[in-house]
Amino acid sequence: MTVQHTGRRGLGFIGRWGILLLAAALLLAACGGGGGAGDAGGGNAGGSGGSSSGQADEIDVAVSLQYSEVMVFWDPSDSFSNEIMAMQNMYETLLHYDPLADDFKPVLATSWDRSEDGLTWTFHLRQGVKFHTGKEMTSADVKGSIERTIQRGQGASFIWDPLDRIETPDDYTVVFHLKYPAPLDLIVSAGYSAYIFDVDVADEEWFNAGNDAGTGPYTVESWTQGEQLVLTRFDDYWGGWNDPRQWDKVVFRIVPEAATRRQLMETGQGDFTYGLPPEMVEALRSNANLQVVETPSFQNLLGMLNTEKAPLDDVRVRKALAHAFPYQQVVDHVMQGTARPARGPIPYGMWGHGEDLPQPGYDLDEARRLLAEAGYPDGGFSLVLTYTAGDEVERRAAELYQVELASLGIDLEIRAMPWEQQWDLARSPDPQQRQDILLFYWWPDLVHPQSWLDALFKSQDEILFNLSYYSNPEYDALVERGVAEAGLDREQAAATFIEAQRLLLEDAAALFIFDQKYVRVTSNRLGGYADNPAYPHVVRWYETYNAAR
Amino acid sequence: MRAFIIRRLFLSAVAVLGVAVITFVVARLVPADPAARWVGPHATAEQIARARVELGLDQPLWRQLITHMAALAVGDWGRSIITHQPVIRDIAAHLPTSLVLVAAGTLLAVALGIPLGVVSAAARNRWPDHLSRALAIGLVSIPTFWLAMILQLWLGQGAGLLPIAGQVDTVLSLLSPVPRVTGALVVDSLLAGRFDVFRSALAHLVMPALTVAAYPLGLITRMVRSSMMEVLSEDYVRTARAYGVAERRILYRHALRNAMGPTLTVIALSLGYALTGTFLVEAVFAWPGLGRYAANAVIGGDFPAIVGVTVVVALAYVLLNLVVDLAQAALDPRVRYD
Amino acid sequence: MFRRLLRNPLSAFGLVVIALLVLLAVLAPVLAPYPEDAVGATVRPERQFEPPSGEFWFGTDDLGRDLFSRVLFGARISLVAGCMTIGLALLIGVPLGLAAGYAGGLVDEIIMRVTDIMLSFPPLLLAVALAAAFGPSLTNAVLATGLAWWPWYTRIIRSAAAGIRSREYVEAARAAGAGHATIMGRHILPNALPPVLVQASMDFGSVVLTTAALGFLGLGAQAPQPEWGLMVAIGRNYFLTHPWVVVFPGLGILITVMAFNFLGDGLREVLDPRLGRARR
Numbered sequence A: 001m002t003v004q005h006t007g008r009r010g011l012g013f014i015g016r017w018g019i020l021l022l023a024a025a026l027l028l029a030a031c032g033g034g035g036g037a038g039d040a041g042g043g044n045a046g047g048s049g050g051s052s053s054g055q056a057d058e059i060d061v062a063v064s065l066q067y068s069e070v071m072v073f074w075d076p077s078d079s080f081s082n083e084i085m086a087m088q089n090m091y092e093t094l095l096h097y098d099p100l101a102d103d104f105k106p107v108l109a110t111s112w113d114r115s116e117d118g119l120t121w122t123f124h125l126r127q128g129v130k131f132h133t134g135k136e137m138t139s140a141d142v143k144g145s146i147e148r149t150i151q152r153g154q155g156a157s158f159i160w161d162p163l164d165r166i167e168t169p170d171d172y173t174v175v176f177h178l179k180y181p182a183p184l185d186l187i188v189s190a191g192y193s194a195y196i197f198d199v200d201v202a203d204e205e206w207f208n209a210g211n212d213a214g215t216g217p218y219t220v221e222s223w224t225q226g227e228q229l230v231l232t233r234f235d236d237y238w239g240g241w242n243d244p245r246q247w248d249k250v251v252f253r254i255v256p257e258a259a260t261r262r263q264l265m266e267t268g269q270g271d272f273t274y275g276l277p278p279e280m281v282e283a284l285r286s287n288a289n290l291q292v293v294e295t296p297s298f299q300n301l302l303g304m305l306n307t308e309k310a311p312l313d314d315v316r317v318r319k320a321l322a323h324a325f326p327y328q329q330v331v332d333h334v335m336q337g338t339a340r341p342a343r344g345p346i347p348y349g350m351w352g353h354g355e356d357l358p359q360p361g362y363d364l365d366e367a368r369r370l371l372a373e374a375g376y377p378d379g380g381f382s383l384v385l386t387y388t389a390g391d392e393v394e395r396r397a398a399e400l401y402q403v404e405l406a407s408l409g410i411d412l413e414i415r416a417m418p419w420e421q422q423w424d425l426a427r428s429p430d431p432q433q434r435q436d437i438l439l440f441y442w443w444p445d446l447v448h449p450q451s452w453l454d455a456l457f458k459s460q461d462e463i464l465f466n467l468s469y470y471s472n473p474e475y476d477a478l479v480e481r482g483v484a485e486a487g488l489d490r491e492q493a494a495a496t497f498i499e500a501q502r503l504l505l506e507d508a509a510a511l512f513i514f515d516q517k518y519v520r521v522t523s524n525r526l527g528g529y530a531d532n533p534a535y536p537h538v539v540r541w542y543e544t545y546n547a548a549r
Numbered sequence B: 001m002r003a004f005i006i007r008r009l010f011l012s013a014v015a016v017l018g019v020a021v022i023t024f025v026v027a028r029l030v031p032a033d034p035a036a037r038w039v040g041p042h043a044t045a046e047q048i049a050r051a052r053v054e055l056g057l058d059q060p061l062w063r064q065l066i067t068h069m070a071a072l073a074v075g076d077w078g079r080s081i082i083t084h085q086p087v088i089r090d091i092a093a094h095l096p097t098s099l100v101l102v103a104a105g106t107l108l109a110v111a112l113g114i115p116l117g118v119v120s121a122a123a124r125n126r127w128p129d130h131l132s133r134a135l136a137i138g139l140v141s142i143p144t145f146w147l148a149m150i151l152q153l154w155l156g157q158g159a160g161l162l163p164i165a166g167q168v169d170t171v172l173s174l175l176s177p178v179p180r181v182t183g184a185l186v187v188d189s190l191l192a193g194r195f196d197v198f199r200s201a202l203a204h205l206v207m208p209a210l211t212v213a214a215y216p217l218g219l220i221t222r223m224v225r226s227s228m229m230e231v232l233s234e235d236y237v238r239t240a241r242a243y244g245v246a247e248r249r250i251l252y253r254h255a256l257r258n259a260m261g262p263t264l265t266v267i268a269l270s271l272g273y274a275l276t277g278t279f280l281v282e283a284v285f286a287w288p289g290l291g292r293y294a295a296n297a298v299i300g301g302d303f304p305a306i307v308g309v310t311v312v313v314a315l316a317y318v319l320l321n322l323v324v325d326l327a328q329a330a331l332d333p334r335v336r337y338d
Numbered sequence C: 001m002f003r004r005l006l007r008n009p010l011s012a013f014g015l016v017v018i019a020l021l022v023l024l025a026v027l028a029p030v031l032a033p034y035p036e037d038a039v040g041a042t043v044r045p046e047r048q049f050e051p052p053s054g055e056f057w058f059g060t061d062d063l064g065r066d067l068f069s070r071v072l073f074g075a076r077i078s079l080v081a082g083c084m085t086i087g088l089a090l091l092i093g094v095p096l097g098l099a100a101g102y103a104g105g106l107v108d109e110i111i112m113r114v115t116d117i118m119l120s121f122p123p124l125l126l127a128v129a130l131a132a133a134f135g136p137s138l139t140n141a142v143l144a145t146g147l148a149w150w151p152w153y154t155r156i157i158r159s160a161a162a163g164i165r166s167r168e169y170v171e172a173a174r175a176a177g178a179g180h181a182t183i184m185g186r187h188i189l190p191n192a193l194p195p196v197l198v199q200a201s202m203d204f205g206s207v208v209l210t211t212a213a214l215g216f217l218g219l220g221a222q223a224p225q226p227e228w229g230l231m232v233a234i235g236r237n238y239f240l241t242h243p244w245v246v247v248f249p250g251l252g253i254l255i256t257v258m259a260f261n262f263l264g265d266g267l268r269e270v271l272d273p274r275l276g277r278a279r280r
Helices: A015-031 A082-090 A139-152 A182-187 A205-208 A258-266 A278-284 A314-326 A325-336 A364-375 A390-407 A419-426 A452-459 A471-488 A489-505 B002-029 B032-040 B047-055 B061-075 B087-122 B128-141 B145-160 B170-177 B183-189 B196-232 B235-242 B247-285 B290-298 B305-331 C002-007 C010-029 C067-103 C104-118 C123-134 C138-165 C169-173 C180-216 C226-233 C243-271
Strands: A060-064 A095-100 A103-106 A109-114 A120-125 A163-170 A173-178 A218-224 A228-233 A249-254 A272-274 A290-305 A339-341 A382-388 A411-417 A437-442 A512-524
Touching: A060 A258, A060 B061, A082 A218, A082 A228, A082 A249, A103 A109, A109 A182, A120 A139, A120 A182, A139 A419, A139 C243, A163 B196, A173 A278, A173 A339, A173 A452, A173 B290, A258 A272, A258 A278, A278 A290, A290 A390, A314 A364, A314 A390, A325 A339, A325 A512, A364 C180, A382 A390, A382 A419, A382 B196, A390 A411, A390 A437, A411 A419, A419 A437, A437 A452, A452 A471, A452 A489, A471 A489, A489 B196, B002 B061, B002 B305, B002 C123, B087 B128, B087 B196, B087 B247, B087 B290, B087 B305, B128 B196, B128 C010, B128 C180, B128 C243, B145 B196, B145 B247, B145 C226, B145 C243, B170 B196, B183 B196, B235 B247, B247 B290, B247 B305, B247 C123, B290 B305, B290 C123, B305 C123, C002 C243, C010 C067, C010 C243, C067 C104, C067 C138, C067 C180, C067 C226, C067 C243, C123 C138, C123 C180, C138 C180, C169 C180, C180 C226, C180 C243
Parallel strands: A060 A249, A060 A272, A382 A411, A382 A437
Antiparallel strands: A095 A103, A109 A120, A120 A173, A163 A173, A218 A228, A228 A249, A272 A512, A290 A437, A290 A512, A339 A512
16 A cells, blocks of 8 residues: 655655554454454544554555455355456465466466376365465365355356366365366366365355455455455465565455546555556556556457348348448557457457458448448448447447448447346347347456357357357357367367357458457556456456565 | 324325335336346356346236335345345445435535525515526536536646545545444544544535535525515515514514425425435545445446335435425414315 | 516526527537537547647547537437427326316326325436336437426316316306317316416426436437437546536536526516415
8 A cells, every 4th residue: 555655765754654554454443343244444543553663564555446346246156256356366276377378377286187088187286275264275175165166056167067076085186077078277277166265164144244265365354345355464375475575465445436546546545456448548658656557358349240130141241341340440549559459259369369360351342342242232221239338448439330331321220238138138039129239348257269159159049148149050060179179189179269260250240349458557566466367357466566665 | 283294194105105116117117137137247047047036037027016015115125236235235335425415415505595595585686686596597507417527627626626536535544444333424534533534524525515505506595585575575574664674684584484484395305306416426426325326226227226226215205295394384384284 | 478588687598598599409400510420420530539629619529529510419409309308298297187187086186196106206316217217218218207207297287277177167168068078178278288388398497407417327318419418428438638528518408408497487487476486
């Protein structure tokens, strides 16, 4: 927590006092709060606190500014939302995945191997790992955690679909038997539904009371719904606390208004934030006290084309629409450069991304030619586009697109809807009632091309997320083959997935608009921060430190 | 008199019942599937089906209505789709903060509106009257959400006099949180003897309160003016004048006192309006109250929350009207009991 | 009466401004320098957020469109939407009030209790709840506001109708064998209507304000429609650095609503020199 830079080197006198006060307040809050889900407020930590001893000023507190509630779910089995940002610091998984290097880091497992047929995976666990409850982790917890998550069926628990059963030959060995070959290393390192927790205390009510039972470096200190979450370091963390500059506490403050978050960052009252509009980020770039960090993300913007409804049931019309989209304009003037024009659905930086895929470019003449070929030389039809209400990027992109389509004689009606209404319309029983174009973002539940190719475009009897209503047996077969190959040979699978994407582009099943870059604004004193798109928006606070110390 | 009270109470009860029915109808008009929203953006079909049963959406409509009314009565208002918390708890958490704003705004409006109205009435059709009338009309014509932004630009960003948004200085609230007693920070900070927090909270309150005050201020000024004029043309005032009673005394002793009845009604009305007005104001000022909660619910299609807020505000409105009517009946024997 | 309205400086001013607004709204396609921008047919993303200049009098918005043209066209939307809303409220409120006042008894009791229930919501609140349920569009916003507004007119017309019902000429008509419909339509309605129409014209400002508020909450007009409330809502994301995107559309609302309220105030003064109780 930077309590106002005083202009002197490092933390000036006032800053140190502020931190003393903060420490006193947080301690009191911890004593008074009782760890419940209630208010963070503890005793009335008056201004007289702050002892003169030199120990309290060792406390470093980082502040993350969030745009919405962090703890949507408290149960690690159910987690499927914002809480990933806190949970990845409270709980751990067997492995950790670095998608840009396509590499795994051992966390709760120290080593692992896979059988020749890809059906049996054996993980050797780290010894001497303690849960926040004080218990030592054994293979029974690993088995119990995963089985509980599957049994509850919430969150991203479907990623465990390939799993047949788990065996625990001894306290530190876990054997997974699969129904079919699958990349279990990716699954056990997933951001959702792969946490290991103390199964003895695991109970929904207990979690929802604001408790955690993980092995991670931080544990819950207090939570005030809609206001803040305070994590404090877990002294018995297996990785130890070796660097005195590591954060003792991390505060997640909920500040929905971008303008306020910007102000707080500018006045040194925050160390990390994201989700600022591009215009604001531009304004912050020149601030010497702040860093703007841009990294590729696995989130992209798609425009699903209704392949079942005339006139978009004609591939030539869809292709014309794809050529009419002002990709570069949207990247330059809506995203202000914080995005990358897409190449097919799989985002840049992820395995299965095809940099050479024939992505259609903005070309109105080509669009006109295709329309004429399809029998619409002057357009003359109207389309309905839906987007999620409140999303400025989608709105602006839609309005820019509307102008392009108008020049082709196509009338685009833009409808803003809350997501569930948008989704409901997209799944109306009568395909003719559905929208023609649907704008939405997609991101992976698992760093696996399957997250797009299977969920979004494989034939679905009951429509869930195949909102293009695309159905192509050849494509389905390719995706299935790729999924099977992924458990044995990822490179081979990637090649298959790229072939499948080629079909999507040939059939113009959707507009692949851009791969978003995540833009984070951090304070200068946040050292060691590195973004990992496999765990969106997560800061591994344990790996960062107070560089101003 | 007793008959009047009983009838008035009965009508209020009917209104409350009607509020419950109307909100149910509103909630059922929504084309979207609440279950889909409940489980989140990447849900599976089974998860949605399970949520539907959990939320009681598989029941017949009349049954849902009865369940809805019964649930409202016992305080089970469902869970917000956005926060996943019980709506009633969300409302309880956000209401005090809004009430502070509404109270501050209304106080401002009353404190300024009554003298303005008196001046206007006393100077009928002369320039002070025209000026205050123009001002009053201007105030009821300003879109509050726009006024909020103009104040932010002018007093906040331009003059740098006041904090642009929020309820209290973040550093201050983080350094040493004030224990929550009433939920209203200005009150809680005083209770805790935390004058630093109190000062900061007060500074943060000024712009939102001014914005909320604008509309009621216009209403009150107009009402005081018109009811004063009515009184001033009564025979007894003319008589008093004829007997040489000082004009000042006539204005404040006789006219204003008699004008207080209708003014009271308008103040109660304004309170109800101000409560709804917070929908438009709080989001702009990042004021963590019921209005911002409602605005977010509207944007996010969070119907349990929308229904909950609607019920609370409508109930408050019914209650206010009831209290005012009863008070007037008690104070002013001229009120007709029909 | 018209002359007396013009004698009152405030209402005269209101009338002049309204006339001007109507003129601007009608002539918007001719007067706007970039009429295409107003309807969202042109964009200049590379010129977004330009401050007011000789080229763009009110500056440009987030997509580089001329704000002046858009604000001008916004007048059309607000005036038309206002008329439709009031029309709808009258269409529902007048027949109900007429029926209640004429029939009396149980019919009266039921209609008036429903009216009371509707009036136990602050009007904006009910409009917001209904518009949220109907789904966001300008038409739905008009519908929602109209549905929240009619009870006021039912009340007025009912008391007028109840007063007229027992008048001699109505009795005479009834004695002559006129049907209920004839009596209501020919004898009661013409006499009960004027106070309602006056009230409706006084309400116009509030209705415009409500439509804009719905637009601001995202429950009204949809992009790229140049509706003032929506323009302010969108501008909210950018106004601290580019104030003009919010200032001008807001001024549009303010001036329109103020003009109608000036007129309404004058009307009240003229019709009731002693000043009857203002309802709201």
